[in-house]
Amino acid sequence: MNNFVILPILVPLLAAVLLIFMNRHIMLMRIFSTAASAVSIVISAILVQTVFTHGIQTLTLGGWKAPYGIVLAADQLAALLVLTTAVIGLLVILYSFRSIGEKRERAFYYSGVQFLLAGVSGAFLTGDLFNMYVFFELLLIASYMLIVLGGTKIQLRESLKYIVFNIVSSAFFVIGVGYLYAVTGTLNMADLSVKISESGQTGLITVIGVLFIVVFGLKGGIFPLYFWMPGSYYAPPAAISALFGSLLTKVGLYAILRVFTLIFIHDTGFTHQLMMWLAMLTVLFGVIGSIAFSDVMKIVIYNIITAVGVILFGIAMNTPASIQGAVYYLIHDMLIKGALFMLAGTLIALTGTASLHKMGGLITRYPVLGWMFFISAISLAGIPPFSGFVGKLKIAEGGFDKGETLFSVLILLSSLLVLYSVLKVFTTAFWGEEKEIPGTARRSAKGLLYPAAAFLLLSLLFGLGTEWVSPYVNQTAENLLNPEKYIEAVLKE
Amino acid sequence: MRQQKTNDIILQTATKLVSFIILLFSFYLFLAGHNAPGGGFVGGLITSSAIVLLLLAFDLKTVKSILPVNFIYVAAVGLLIAIATGAGSFLFGAPFLTHTFGHFHLPVLGNTELATATLFDLGVYLVVVGVTMTIIQTIGEEE
Numbered sequence: 001m002n003n004f005v006i007l008p009i010l011v012p013l014l015a016a017v018l019l020i021f022m023n024r025h026i027m028l029m030r031i032f033s034t035a036a037s038a039v040s041i042v043i044s045a046i047l048v049q050t051v052f053t054h055g056i057q058t059l060t061l062g063g064w065k066a067p068y069g070i071v072l073a074a075d076q077l078a079a080l081l082v083l084t085t086a087v088i089g090l091l092v093i094l095y096s097f098r099s100i101g102e103k104r105e106r107a108f109y110y111s112g113v114q115f116l117l118a119g120v121s122g123a124f125l126t127g128d129l130f131n132m133y134v135f136f137e138l139l140l141i142a143s144y145m146l147i148v149l150g151g152t153k154i155q156l157r158e159s160l161k162y163i164v165f166n167i168v169s170s171a172f173f174v175i176g177v178g179y180l181y182a183v184t185g186t187l188n189m190a191d192l193s194v195k196i197s198e199s200g201q202t203g204l205i206t207v208i209g210v211l212f213i214v215v216f217g218l219k220g221g222i223f224p225l226y227f228w229m230p231g232s233y234y235a236p237p238a239a240i241s242a243l244f245g246s247l248l249t250k251v252g253l254y255a256i257l258r259v260f261t262l263i264f265i266h267d268t269g270f271t272h273q274l275m276m277w278l279a280m281l282t283v284l285f286g287v288i289g290s291i292a293f294s295d296v297m298k299i300v301i302y303n304i305i306t307a308v309g310v311i312l313f314g315i316a317m318n319t320p321a322s323i324q325g326a327v328y329y330l331i332h333d334m335l336i337k338g339a340l341f342m343l344a345g346t347l348i349a350l351t352g353t354a355s356l357h358k359m360g361g362l363i364t365r366y367p368v369l370g371w372m373f374f375i376s377a378i379s380l381a382g383i384p385p386f387s388g389f390v391g392k393l394k395i396a397e398g399g400f401d402k403g404e405t406l407f408s409v410l411i412l413l414s415s416l417l418v419l420y421s422v423l424k425v426f427t428t429a430f431w432g433e434e435k436e437i438p439g440t441a442r443r444s445a446k447g448l449l450y451p452a453a454a455f456l457l458l459s460l461l462f463g464l465g466t467e468w469v470s471p472y473v474n475q476t477a478e479n480l481l482n483p484e485k486y487i488e489a490v491l492k493e
Numbered sequence: 494m495r496q497q498k499t500n501d502i503i504l505q506t507a508t509k510l511v512s513f514i515i516l517l518f519s520f521y522l523f524l525a526g527h528n529a530p531g532g533g534f535v536g537g538l539i540t541s542s543a544i545v546l547l548l549l550a551f552d553l554k555t556v557k558s559i560l561p562v563n564f565i566y567v568a569a570v571g572l573l574i575a576i577a578t579g580a581g582s583f584l585f586g587a588p589f590l591t592h593t594f595g596h597f598h599l600p601v602l603g604n605t606e607l608a609t610a611t612l613f614d615l616g617v618y619l620v621v622v623g624v625t626m627t628i629i630q631t632i633g634e635e636e
Contacts, residue, residue, distance in 0.1 A: 010576070010580065014576055017576065020565065062588060063591045
């Protein structure tokens with residue numbers, strides 16, 4: 001019994017409800033949501049440290065013992081991701097002050113953000129499959145609200161697609177949960193793991209595993225199921241895109257990582273082979289998209305798809321090195337996508353266009369923005385001192401250990417194309433002749449740059465302080481590869 | 494097209510009577526939830542159906558003057574109550590959402606079992622009423 005585990009969900013939830021009452025006072029909403037996010041960061045940081053020193057923390061809701069009640073279980077993976085979520089939440093809220101506009105702020109924008117954060121934290125912390133579905137719905141409904149908020153034409157069109165695809169995938173989630181419940185008679189993830197290892201992973205359970213790949217693949221943007229993403233992440237304002245790009249797809253990946261290291265672990269041949277191929281195709285289509293477009297936002301969005309593929313490849317390899325790499329890369333990618341979306345959003349706010357053909361020579365006017373974009377670009381590609389490096393290195397190492405030499409080399413080569421796609425933005429938008437931008441005077445980017453700078457700083461610290469972060473990541477990988485610890489913590493006594 | 498003024502006297506008179514019966518039934522279902530079919534969700538839906546009946550018989554303005562509340566805040570209050578009953582267990586050192594009950598001697602009802610789960614249900618009830626009425630009023634007000 002440890003009520004501390006629920007606080008990362010409870011604080012944003014309570015803040016979201018209280019923010020509904022404040023919707024007439026914009027200043028009050030801003031201060032309150034900032035304060036609530038700061039509190040969540042402190043709480044999640046304490047949670048990370050507690051899990052690090054005392055092992056997995058669990059909370060049985062309502063005091064009902066594990067297989068019967070809902071359990072919240074904070075292992076190091078969940079704790080680290082909850083901390084990252086809280087940090088992203090705070091920075092996105094700070095970025096919103098200057099970029100989101102008063103009309104949207106009055107329409108319960110900050111409540112929506114806090115509900116989304118509560119849903120994401122809940123999905124990371126829960127130890128129960130159906131409860132995970134409920135938290136998925138919480139974060140998805142908040143995201144439906146955020147994607148359509150403001151009601152411009154493109155938002156209405158894209159939100160319709162987004163909602164339809166997500167409702168379909170949620171329906172499949174329920175069907176998968178129903179099948180699994182019919183086969184095993186339990187929904188607690190630790191208990192499921194025990195039941196399946198007792199009865200053996202039959203063909204039917206593998207089929208259910210593949211169904212879960214489809215479900216979480218639709219949420220996470222894996223190869224044949226990513227088609228909704230480029231449009232719907234393009235539609236909302238940059239602050240909301242940053243929130244979606246760094247959190248939503250990663251929840252799907254977390255669910256795959258959790259389910260395939262805890263539940264479907266006894267017959268990995270087929271499922272992990274399938275994931276490997278899907279991962280390669282995801283990377284392939286991601287880099288093709290990011291090279292093909294000359295639109296700043298689209299390039300960043302297709303880079304999410306590439307990163308999803310890389311992380312999925314790490315999960316599919318399922319070796320200690322590759323799981324460590326996947327965790328490193330997951331956290332790195334959450335931070336750097338936040339930074340890139342904010343910088344791209346700032347670029348669009350300054351020039352009034354998203355098309356690269358209409359930009360040029362911005363480095364003379366906005367040197368800070370330019371060099372920040374450059375650093376985040378090479379950090380995204382994984383140039384050694386920066387944060388993308390360790391993750392990709394470990395993932396490739398895992399691939400070589402498994403004997404998938406060709407695919408590992410391809411993963412490394414994809415970095416080049418990722419680098420090409422983001423440096424294309426840098427070279428055309430910031431170098432060259434200065435182009436006349438019609439209708440826009442010389443604007444200052446100050447308020448918009450601070451949150452992006454904070455993201456970049458965290459990402460730099462994450463890269464340079466690998467030595468300091470690695471004990472936490474090692475513990476995460478160790479927990480994931482030895483599910484006995486998780487099961488023991490949840491089903492103790 | 495010529496707007497014909499209709500006379501809804503039968504509908505309005507029936508509504509005045511029936512809506513009270515519906516409200517009573519919804520409170521019965523709300524309180525019965527612990528030991529019989531019912532609970533906050535159905536209770537809330539039936540309460541909003543009584544208000545919807547009022548909306549059908551009269552118009553938005555009349556109903557707003559009868560019930561001068563912003564239903565968004567009703568839903569928010571419901572959420573707040575639900576969260577507070579969950580977090581209230583912190584005070585007693587119990588896990589989140591732990592509920593308890595006790596027997597009390599009430600003036601009219603005699604020996605009654607009161608459970609804190611009813612307070613959680615009250616939260617659900619208010620959220621359901623708030624959300625349903627917000628949806629219906631927002632669509633109704635659209636031009």
